[in-house]
Amino acid sequence: MKINCWTLGRSHETYVKPGVEEFTKRISRYFKVEWNIIPVPKNASLMSENDLKKKEGELILSLLKKEDHLVALDERGKQFSSAELALFMEDRSNESVKNLVFLIGGAYGIDQPVLDRANRIWSLSNLTFPHQLVRLILAEQIYRACSIMKNEKYHHGNS
Numbered sequence: 001m002k003i004n005c006w007t008l009g010r011s012h013e014t015y016v017k018p019g020v021e022e023f024t025k026r027i028s029r030y031f032k033v034e035w036n037i038i039p040v041p042k043n044a045s046l047m048s049e050n051d052l053k054k055k056e057g058e059l060i061l062s063l064l065k066k067e068d069h070l071v072a073l074d075e076r077g078k079q080f081s082s083a084e085l086a087l088f089m090e091d092r093s094n095e096s097v098k099n100l101v102f103l104i105g106g107a108y109g110i111d112q113p114v115l116d117r118a119n120r121i122w123s124l125s126n127l128t129f130p131h132q133l134v135r136l137i138l139a140e141q142i143y144r145a146c147s148i149m150k151n152e153k154y155h156h157g158n159s
């Protein structure tokens with residue numbers, strides 16, 4: 001299985017880049033992993049919130065393959081414990097999912113057609129995080145899930 005982390009926006013900011021790179025390197029010991037930073041559509045600043053979300057959604061849907069297993073990160077999604085995320089990823093691996101795509105939406109969220117296409121909608125927290133910080137949290141949680149799947153010592157919690 002390959003893990004794909006997709007995000008809309010700019011390159012990783014300097015305050016998150018080393019952490020994202022470190023956790024991505026650690027994940028690569030378990031799965032192939034790749035970040036896809038999708039540029040914001042041209043003239044985004046001139047678009048309404050809804051038009052921008054729609055344009056981003058169309059772009060995302062054009063990049064997805066039919067067989068991709070899409071996990072959209074959205075505040076209205078289901079929350080996982082770390083152990084539940086590990087089980088979810090292990091189940092996808094056992095089902096021979098080729099590409100597990102974790103999608104971080106744009107500044108205004110994810111367009112409804114993309115959420116409709118998603119196999120799972122995941123909320124990291126009831127808190128609101130900066131877009132860039134979500135990248136680091138996602139990378140760390142995927143790594144934590146990998147360590148749980150392999151019964152390694154990184155994770156010390158019960159869930």
